Amino acid sequence: MSQLQRETRVADGSLSLVQAKHRKQSRIKQVWKRIRKNRPALVGLAILCIFLFFTVFAHLIADYDTMAIRHDTAHRLEPPSRQHIFGTDEFGRDIFARTIHGGRVSLSVGLISTFVAVLLGGVVGLAAGYYGGRFDGIVMRIIDVLMGIPVILVAISIAAALGPGVTNLLIAITIAQIPRFVIITRSMILTTVGQEYVEAARAYGSRDAHILFRHVLPNAMGQIVVQATMNVSSMILATAALSFLGMGVQPPAPEWGSMLSDGREFMRYSMHVVLYPGLAISFASLALNMLGDGLRDALDPRQG
Amino acid sequence: MHKYVLRRVMLLVPVLLGVTFVVFSIMALTPGDPGTLILGQNASEEAIRQINEQLGHNDPFLVKYFRYVKNAVRGDFGSSYRTQKPVFQEIFVRFPTTLKLAIGATLLAAVIGIPIGIISAVKQYSLLDMVTTVTAIFLASVPQFWLGLMLILFFALRMRLLPAIGVDTYKGYIMPMFTLSLPVAASILRLTRTAMLEVIRQDYIRTARAKGAKELTIILRHALKNALLPIITIVGLNFGYLLGGTVLVEAIFGIPGVGTLTITSIRMKDMPQTTASIIFLSATYCTILLAMDILYAYVDPRLRARFAK
Numbered sequence: 001m002s003q004l005q006r007e008t009r010v011a012d013g014s015l016s017l018v019q020a021k022h023r024k025q026s027r028i029k030q031v032w033k034r035i036r037k038n039r040p041a042l043v044g045l046a047i048l049c050i051f052l053f054f055t056v057f058a059h060l061i062a063d064y065d066t067m068a069i070r071h072d073t074a075h076r077l078e079p080p081s082r083q084h085i086f087g088t089d090e091f092g093r094d095i096f097a098r099t100i101h102g103g104r105v106s107l108s109v110g111l112i113s114t115f116v117a118v119l120l121g122g123v124v125g126l127a128a129g130y131y132g133g134r135f136d137g138i139v140m141r142i143i144d145v146l147m148g149i150p151v152i153l154v155a156i157s158i159a160a161a162l163g164p165g166v167t168n169l170l171i172a173i174t175i176a177q178i179p180r181f182v183i184i185t186r187s188m189i190l191t192t193v194g195q196e197y198v199e200a201a202r203a204y205g206s207r208d209a210h211i212l213f214r215h216v217l218p219n220a221m222g223q224i225v226v227q228a229t230m231n232v233s234s235m236i237l238a239t240a241a242l243s244f245l246g247m248g249v250q251p252p253a254p255e256w257g258s259m260l261s262d263g264r265e266f267m268r269y270s271m272h273v274v275l276y277p278g279l280a281i282s283f284a285s286l287a288l289n290m291l292g293d294g295l296r297d298a299l300d301p302r303q304g
Numbered sequence: 305m306h307k308y309v310l311r312r313v314m315l316l317v318p319v320l321l322g323v324t325f326v327v328f329s330i331m332a333l334t335p336g337d338p339g340t341l342i343l344g345q346n347a348s349e350e351a352i353r354q355i356n357e358q359l360g361h362n363d364p365f366l367v368k369y370f371r372y373v374k375n376a377v378r379g380d381f382g383s384s385y386r387t388q389k390p391v392f393q394e395i396f397v398r399f400p401t402t403l404k405l406a407i408g409a410t411l412l413a414a415v416i417g418i419p420i421g422i423i424s425a426v427k428q429y430s431l432l433d434m435v436t437t438v439t440a441i442f443l444a445s446v447p448q449f450w451l452g453l454m455l456i457l458f459f460a461l462r463m464r465l466l467p468a469i470g471v472d473t474y475k476g477y478i479m480p481m482f483t484l485s486l487p488v489a490a491s492i493l494r495l496t497r498t499a500m501l502e503v504i505r506q507d508y509i510r511t512a513r514a515k516g517a518k519e520l521t522i523i524l525r526h527a528l529k530n531a532l533l534p535i536i537t538i539v540g541l542n543f544g545y546l547l548g549g550t551v552l553v554e555a556i557f558g559i560p561g562v563g564t565l566t567i568t569s570i571r572m573k574d575m576p577q578t579t580a581s582i583i584f585l586s587a588t589y590c591t592i593l594l595a596m597d598i599l600y601a602y603v604d605p606r607l608r609a610r611f612a613k
Contacts, residue, residue, distance in 0.1 A: 040438075040441075141318070141322075142322070144315075144319050144322070145318075145319055145322030145323055145325075145326060146326065148319050148320070148322070148323045148586050148589065148590045148593075149323055149326065149327065149582065149586040149589070150544070150545065150547070150548025150549075150585065150586065150589055151548070152548050152549065152551060152552070153548050153551070153566070153582050153585060153586065154330075156551065156566075156567075156570065157327065157330045157331065157570070157578070157582055158330055160334065160570040160578070161330050161331060161333040161334040162333070163335070233445060237445075237447045240447055240449075241447065241448075241449060241552055244449050244552070245552070245555065245567060246571075257447075257449075260449065260450060260453065264453055267453065267457050267461070268457070268461045271457060274450070274453050274454075274457070278446075278447070278450035278453070278454070281446075281447050281450060282442070282445050282446045282447065282450065283445075285445035285446075285447070286441065286442055286445035288445075289441055289444060289445050290441060293441070
């Protein structure tokens with residue numbers, strides 16, 4: 001390598017590093033600025049923070065054993081009051097306590113399963129989209145097959161095969177959504193790989209890993225984050241649905257879906273037993289959808 | 305064009321074979337043996353072993369799988385452990401109910417979603433637009449089984465207008481159809497709005513306005529026609545999704561469809577029935593997706609031109 005080339009390379013390298021850092025910061029700032037202007041997204045973020053606060057500190061707000069699990073037959077099916085703000089269920093357990101403890105399961109299954117699915121699906125999608133060719137062909141045929149089964153049926157059958165329990169529920173829900181993220185990542189990568197800057201990097205002699213992590217991923221990441229945010233919402237619904245069908249969390253542990261299925265017998269005269277867990281699911285999912293919508297708008301380069 | 309259609313139809317075969325393999329593998333993970341399930345826990349070990357032997361339960365996985373496929377090609381998907389009847393007999397009895405539910409819900413969703421989506425786009429940023437957008441986001445977030453429970457609570461238990469469970473009369477279909485369709489209507493509404501907004505800004509709309517065409521003609525003939533493609537896709541996709549989604553709604557409203565059959569057989573560990581039901585629902589789903597793809601190719605002049613060459 002000639003002296004000139006080396007100098008250019010060093011100069012170019014350091015410059016691009018500074019630029020990249022600057023660009024990254026300003027991009028996050030830019031996105032945040034746009035989100036701040038987007039009222040629904042802010043409302044979504046606020047609701048989400050409230051949920052996170054209650055679920056993270058659930059054990060400090062209401063004791064798990066005495067309030068969410070222990071039966072209190074003297075106070076069965078009491079309507080909301082100052083003592084029990086969401087009322088009590090058929091065993092006299094505090095519904096507010098069960099809702100916030102139940103939120104731990106729903107939110108963490110939603111978040112963890114999406115995170116793992118993004119990671120696993122992402123790696124496969126990345127490799128398939130970037131390398132293309134035969135590998136891509138094989139991956140896509142497998143994905144075609146997996147996408148041929150409705151997601152909820154995949155989750156239900158895996159959950160049924162593994163048996164009840166939170167871990168099995170988590171595994172079932174994670175596996176069910178991996179194909180989706182393979183497809184999303186792959187299509188994001190495909191649009192990015194065709195760009196001139198990737199071609200330039202390749203012509204420049206950059207290694208694959210460098211191109212992938214420096215050029216391709218950062219540009220595809222935005223859309224993946226948007227999809228993941230929306231997906232957490234769907235997975236919260238799926239978690240609740242599976243528990244509602246009796247395949248997830250087992251009694252007496254609280255979970256939003258199983259609280260609904262336990263409460264349906266009593267809803268005629270005690271509506272609160274199904275109202276609050278249902279509202280919790282709806283608002284958690286709503287918050288994530290609103291935030292996802294806002295993120296999508298904020299990341300849209302067409303927006304000024 | 306015919307070549308394209310034929311190729312797509314042919315591609316369905318390996319996909320369905322793959323689906324069979326995946327479903328069969330998942331079911332193979334389930335603990336329990338057919339002997340115990342058919343005869344019950346109290347049966348003698350000898351009898352249980354005999355049944356297991358007879359059904360080839362102890363064979364290696366691949367042997368079992370290929371036997372399954374070989375029989376399936378001949379139309380024999382096995383017999384239910386519970387009823388001892390061929391599994392498809394039960395599926396075919398129940399499928400019309402599920403199909404009615406899915407078709408009804410899809411149509412309802414389209415009837416609600418498309419017009420409101422158009423109005424929302426035409427009157428962008430109006431109060432109506434804001435209200436529908438917020439309602440649509442909310443409906444897309446509400447779990448179907450909760451929506452179903454709330455409808456039962458108000459319309460069946462409190463107001464006594466509709467039956468809470470069963471589909472003996474047409475009235476029984478009303479709540480399940482609404483439960484299924486509202487979240488779908490929300491997604492159709494949002495997509496229609498986006499698609500219309502994009503089209504409304506095009507030059508040919510301005511031209512139509514300039515030449516003095518009536519507003520309604522502009523919207524329906526010039527704009528909607530061009531925005532229709534993505535709308536058709538989402539309606540079709542949702543129809544497929546609804547076939548799977550009926551599982552929950554059927555469970556809530558006690559509807560004897562393929563969905564409840566699947567859930568019941570999963571609970572009873574009735575493997576042949578579960579496997580066949582899931583394969584059947586998936587095959588229907590794949591067929592609908594394929595039909596949508598082909599329809600798309602026919603409707604879109606750009607695609608049609610490409611395949612005509």
